Each structure stands twice: as structure tokens, then as C-alpha cells.
Amino acid sequence: MARYAQVHGSVALITLTNPPVNALSAAVRHGITETVTRALRDPEVKSVVICGENGVFCGGADIREFAKPMGGPPLVPMIAAIEEGDKPVVAAIEGVALGGGLELALGCHYRIAHTKALVGLPEVTLGLLPAAGGTQRLPRLIGIAPALDLITTGRHVAAQQALKLGIVDQVTDQSTVDVAIQFAKQVVGQPLLPRKLSTQPTPCPPDVDILLEEAMTQVKRRARGAIAPVACVMAVRAAATLPYRAGMQKEQELMATLFRSSQAHALQYCFFAQRAVGRWKLSSGAHSGNSKPRPVSKAAVIGLGTMGRGITVALVKAGIAVVAVETSDKQLQMGKQIVSEMLKREAQKRNETPRLDLIRFTTSMLELKDSDLVIEAVFEDMPLKKQVFKELSSVCKADAFLCTNTSGLDVDELAAVTKTPELVVGMHFFAPAHVMKLLEVVCGSRSSPEAVATAMYLGKRLGKVSVAVGNCPGFVGNRMLRPYLEEANFLLEEGATPELVDGALEEFGFAMGVFRMSDLSGLDVGWRIRKESGLTGPDVDPSDPPRRRQGQRYSPLPDLVCEQGRLGQKNGRGWYLYDKPGGRVATPDPKIHQLLEEYRLKHGIRPRRVDRQEVVERCLFALINEGFRILDDGIAAGPEDIDMIYVFGYGWPRHRGGPMFYAGMVGLPKVLERLEHYWQAHPDVPHLEPSALLRRLVDSGSPPIDTWRDFLQRPHSQL
Numbered sequence: 001m002a003r004y005a006q007v008h009g010s011v012a013l014i015t016l017t018n019p020p021v022n023a024l025s026a027a028v029r030h031g032i033t034e035t036v037t038r039a040l041r042d043p044e045v046k047s048v049v050i051c052g053e054n055g056v057f058c059g060g061a062d063i064r065e066f067a068k069p070m071g072g073p074p075l076v077p078m079i080a081a082i083e084e085g086d087k088p089v090v091a092a093i094e095g096v097a098l099g100g101g102l103e104l105a106l107g108c109h110y111r112i113a114h115t116k117a118l119v120g121l122p123e124v125t126l127g128l129l130p131a132a133g134g135t136q137r138l139p140r141l142i143g144i145a146p147a148l149d150l151i152t153t154g155r156h157v158a159a160q161q162a163l164k165l166g167i168v169d170q171v172t173d174q175s176t177v178d179v180a181i182q183f184a185k186q187v188v189g190q191p192l193l194p195r196k197l198s199t200q201p202t203p204c205p206p207d208v209d210i211l212l213e214e215a216m217t218q219v220k221r222r223a224r225g226a227i228a229p230v231a232c233v234m235a236v237r238a239a240a241t242l243p244y245r246a247g248m249q250k251e252q253e254l255m256a257t258l259f260r261s262s263q264a265h266a267l268q269y270c271f272f273a274q275r276a277v278g279r280w281k282l283s284s285g286a287h288s289g290n291s292k293p294r295p296v297s298k299a300a301v302i303g304l305g306t307m308g309r310g311i312t313v314a315l316v317k318a319g320i321a322v323v324a325v326e327t328s329d330k331q332l333q334m335g336k337q338i339v340s341e342m343l344k345r346e347a348q349k350r351n352e353t354p355r356l357d358l359i360r361f362t363t364s365m366l367e368l369k370d371s372d373l374v375i376e377a378v379f380e381d382m383p384l385k386k387q388v389f390k391e392l393s394s395v396c397k398a399d400a401f402l403c404t405n406t407s408g409l410d411v412d413e414l415a416a417v418t419k420t421p422e423l424v425v426g427m428h429f430f431a432p433a434h435v436m437k438l439l440e441v442v443c444g445s446r447s448s449p450e451a452v453a454t455a456m457y458l459g460k461r462l463g464k465v466s467v468a469v470g471n472c473p474g475f476v477g478n479r480m481l482r483p484y485l486e487e488a489n490f491l492l493e494e495g496a497t498p499e500l501v502d503g504a505l506e507e508f509g510f511a512m513g514v515f516r517m518s519d520l521s522g523l524d525v526g527w528r529i530r531k532e533s534g535l536t537g538p539d540v541d542p543s544d545p546p547r548r549r550q551g552q553r554y555s556p557l558p559d560l561v562c563e564q565g566r567l568g569q570k571n572g573r574g575w576y577l578y579d580k581p582g583g584r585v586a587t588p589d590p591k592i593h594q595l596l597e598e599y600r601l602k603h604g605i606r607p608r609r610v611d612r613q614e615v616v617e618r619c620l621f622a623l624i625n626e627g628f629r630i631l632d633d634g635i636a637a638g639p640e641d642i643d644m645i646y647v648f649g650y651g652w653p654r655h656r657g658g659p660m661f662y663a664g665m666v667g668l669p670k671v672l673e674r675l676e677h678y679w680q681a682h683p684d685v686p687h688l689e690p691s692a693l694l695r696r697l698v699d700s701g702s703p704p705i706d707t708w709r710d711f712l713q714r715p716h717s718q719l
């Protein structure tokens, strides 16, 4: 796990050997301890180089070991022994030095990095902090402010920037190990003490207290209830205010608390879940391991509205040529202008030239004949989409994949109008499509494994987290959103205000509460859908009482808001009042309060006090309950799929792991008991009736989430 060699007579070369990223497993730590001791003892050895096999220095701790009792030599004394030795040790950083890998490098006296290497302390993203001296050595090396930035965000830093910050001493585009060996020979005999970071004071500006206080305020605001970033600031504060030893003690104490926290478990669960969802499986037995994607070099996007523009930008950013189709010249020119601006902005961020040359804008479908894959993003209207798919089927080449970005319409119905239903699949992006990380790949009943594999792989190329889901109204994400939105409306009827509901959800960790989110998306979107499905407008059954539709409780409140011309952020008025049309500063609006009061009076509802706990339980447990139904129906393959959809597409706080993980953390019996309680109080709300799967799980003793698949009625049936 650590190879030892003596080169040029006097340099000991220690190579970490634990593919793929040379993670610091117990065996690797053991190997390092042994080889370092050997090098320090050998009188022939004058200096040491530590590097990693296969062009990777070290990716950090082995996360799989977190769940087990600690074995092998701990990192802190191992790194201390390297630093305390009397021979210069040089880290030769290729590939990555992340987490424990960078901490190991910080314990070395010098660091040489390859130009393409990345360094960073990403522990915070797993709900932890760098607890092998990272929070104490990095501030001593580069100062408080940059250390705070790196440790509280966990971001990776490229070699050149690491050089500027002072994290590495030299950057090379030659063989890093050779350069490090030469370097190690040259520094023999030079004073080592100034290179031992633990012996150095932390450089502090005179206003360090203010700096730390401001950092804490900023981090708390950004963290949305996550505790690890806050602990990181506390640890860096210790580096600024305490001697090294006491700082290390503080680092260990904070780590002990984080390590046991449910947030760390949730974030580590997300880490593995994100990787697991890429390994999809269909009911036919086809899976990611035996189904090959077909290459896509030419794509097409139909419709350059909100979604089509973002999808085009995402494709171009991945270097894929796009034919972009609109209905009229006017629409085309507008789309072209907006796409160009978006691409320019994106290119500016990355210091690149915008690849406008990759796009062909046209109003003619005939230009699609050599496209490998088409993504339809026209209005959410089934007859229109069917007409588009019919046309695609006749103009595209016979083996072109035909994808739809519908947010919930029946993919099979679209496939049925084409000559190649096996090549039809849903690619459900989220707005803004070039930014949001989620892609739901909707598998129709006739979608071929190759079509699914291609859509999944294309998502990956676009930098998305692709999740395969089954075909049902709303698929996974939007199907679960419906009860969430409805509960929020019901709570308004019963006595809450938009700001109370949003406050509770934002306190839970959502970036935006449900009403602010609806204002942002535009209230007319849902209004149109409700009109089309006969829930409001002229098609409502006249025999329905005012707050019931199609046999269930219904709240017409959102319709009333739209009828008053309040369409959300875009026209400056929605559930809130905005500073200007399109503005982002939301303030509670007395007119909405008045509307709510009049509404309750009109319908004879006596308002009652709704507390934050009820908001969280009713909105989130209703959503979770639908998640259990989705699992049982075989629409999602497992709870991880649902959780990743919510974390990457709906702003669910990652430190709470996703809705299904959260249900497990709360305790399934408690979720069941609260749902039963609310269902009894609201028997006309079917989505509050506890799902059969939830009941089965509770009856089976609430097993851990990784076994829930064994309890599904029809696993993968719709995939």
C-alpha cells in the first residue's frame, strides 16, 4: 500500500499504491508509517519524496471506512511524524491532493504540484472538517481568509492558483516526481524549522476578530442549517487564537461532534447515492453494465423557450453541435439572441470563446435529417407534442433518438405516434437547464436499453446527475411536488400566511419556501395546467362545491391570486410584493393577507394558529408519502433515486439527505403516526393516507433504507 525505493542513492521515494485514488485506508496509513520510519532511520537517506501511483497523489480518506471502527495507525500522529522528522520531505502532487491527501502534503516540508493537479479540503461536503491538522496547518500556511474560503466551501483549487495562494512551492508540467526528487536533493541541509507548519504562528491581520465574525455570519447564512461549515469556522478561529496543540484539540472535539451527527450521515449517504443512481436497471434485465450508449455528435433542440435555450447552451458547453428549431423567424431571432448572450456569459466565466459556431438556428425541421438525437421542448401541450413527434419521425434519420423534455406528459403516448417508439425517451431537464444538475431520464414502456443508455450518458456529458425513472404523470419529482404544493395551499386556508409557510421550509433548509419558489417559476404556469385539467376555469363541474374538485379537497386560492393579475416575480406581484417586475426582493403583501381573510370569511373557515412544525410535517410528510407510493409502483428504482432527484432538482437541503433518507432519520413510525393523525383530520385529502409501503416497512420493524428495495411490491416494474 506504500512502496519504498531509494533513488539517486540518497532520496527515499515513497509511493502510495491504492487505486484508483490512493485513498488513505488503514493499509495505506500503515504503509506510510512504516516507510517513513524506515527512511528517517536510514543514514544513507538524506531526503524523502512522497507521491502516488498512476498519476494521482491522494484522494483523501477512504469513506467506506467511516462506518467501521477505526483500525490501523491514525492520521494525526502519522502526519506529525513526517513533519517532526529531521529530513526534508517533499510531496509530489499529481492528479489530486484532496482532504486527508492535502493534509498529508501539508505535513510534508515542501509541495511540488503538476500544472493539472487539483488540491482542496472537501470534508465539509461530507458533513465533516479536515481533522488531520488541515484546519490548523492551512491557515498557518496561507492566512485566515483564504483558508476559511477553502475549508468552509470544500472547493478544489487548480495548481496555478494553489501556487499563488502559497499552498504549493512549485508547479511543473514535467514529471512531478522527477522534479520533486531533484528538489529534495537540493534542499538537504537547509533549515527545516520554518517549513514545519505546526511550529509557525498563524499570520493574522489586526482586525482578525472582525474577519472571523463576518465569516461566521456569512457561512451561517449560506449553510442553511448545515453545521459542518460553522464548525469549520470555529476550527479556523482556533488556529488564529490558540497555540497549535490547543488548536488541534479543538479540531478533534469539533470533528467528534460532526462525525456522530445525522448531517454527516446524510451527506455521506448523498455521496454514495449520487454515484449509485448512475447504475440504472430496467425491468427487462438491461442495465448500465450491459447496455451501451450510442455516440451523439449532432443534436437538435425543438423550441427555444425557457427550457430549449438552456438545453442548447448545455449541449454547446459540452462541445456538441446543435440544430435549434423555432416556429417563426421572430421567435427564432429572439431565441438566438438570448442563447448567444447566455453562451457569452458562460464563456466569460470560464475564460473561453463562446462556441456559437456549433449552433445552426433554423425554422425548418428538414435540417434535422442528420441529427443523432433530438430534444423536443415545445409548449406543454399533448396534441402539439404529438404533431411534433410525428414530424420528427418522418424527417429524422431512422436511428435518431427522439427525446422529450415534457415535465409530466405520457412518454408512451408520444412514442406511439412515431415509427421508432423504442428510440423515444424522456429527458426531463430542470430550469435553468444549463445550470441545474438534475436530469430525469424517463423510460417509456417501449424505450430500448440503448435509448436509455444514450440519454443517461448524454446527461453525464452535460455534467448532470441523470436518474432513470418510470413513466407516470409528473414522473418522480413533479408527482411528489403536487401534494407538497397542495398542503401549502391548505395551510393558508386554515390560518397560515405565505411567509409563515416559507419561513418554516427555509428554516428546514430549502433555499426558497414553496410560495417564493412558485413566484419565481411564474404562477400562470400552474394556473394553465389546472385550467387544462378542468380544476379551474370554464370546465369545472358546476356541481362541485367551491373547495372540492373531482371528489377531493381543492384550494382555489392560487387561482384567485392569478385572477388578480398576480403572476409572481415576473410582474412584481405574486404571493409576495417585489421591488420591481422581475425583482428579487420579496416583502409580505398586506393585500394577500386581506385576500386570505376575505376568503376564509367567505368560506366560513375559522382561522387557527398554524405552527412551523405542522408546516414541515404536512408539506414534507405528504411529499414523502408520495415518494413511498412511487417506490411501490416501480417508478423509481430505489430511495436513493428519489433523494438525488430532490437534492439536485428541487433544492432539498443536502445535509438532510433527501426526502426518503430524512423519513428514515425522523423514524418511519413517527412519519406514519403523523400522516395518520393528519389524514384523520383531513379525510378528504387522499395524499395524506399513509402508503402501503410505509405501513409494510413499519410493520417489518422499520428496516434501514438500504434494504427498502426488498419490500417493494413491483421493483423496477415501470423502468
Ligand code: NAI
Residues within 6 Å of the ligand: 302, 303, 304, 305, 306, 307, 308, 325, 326, 327, 331, 376, 377, 378, 379, 380, 381, 384, 388, 405, 406, 407, 408, 428, 429, 430, 431, 521
Ligand atoms: P416556453 O413557452 O418557454 O417555450 C416553448 C417554445 O417552443 C416557444 O419558444 C415556442 O415558440 C416553441 N414552439 C412551439 N411550438 C413549436 C414547434 N412546433 N416547433 C418549434 N418550436 C415550437 O416553454 P418552456 O417553459 O421552455 O417549456 C418547454 C417544455 O419543457 C414543456 O414541455 C415544459 O413542460 C417543459 N419543462 C419546463 C420547465 C420550466 O421550468 N419551464 C421545466 C422542465 C420542463
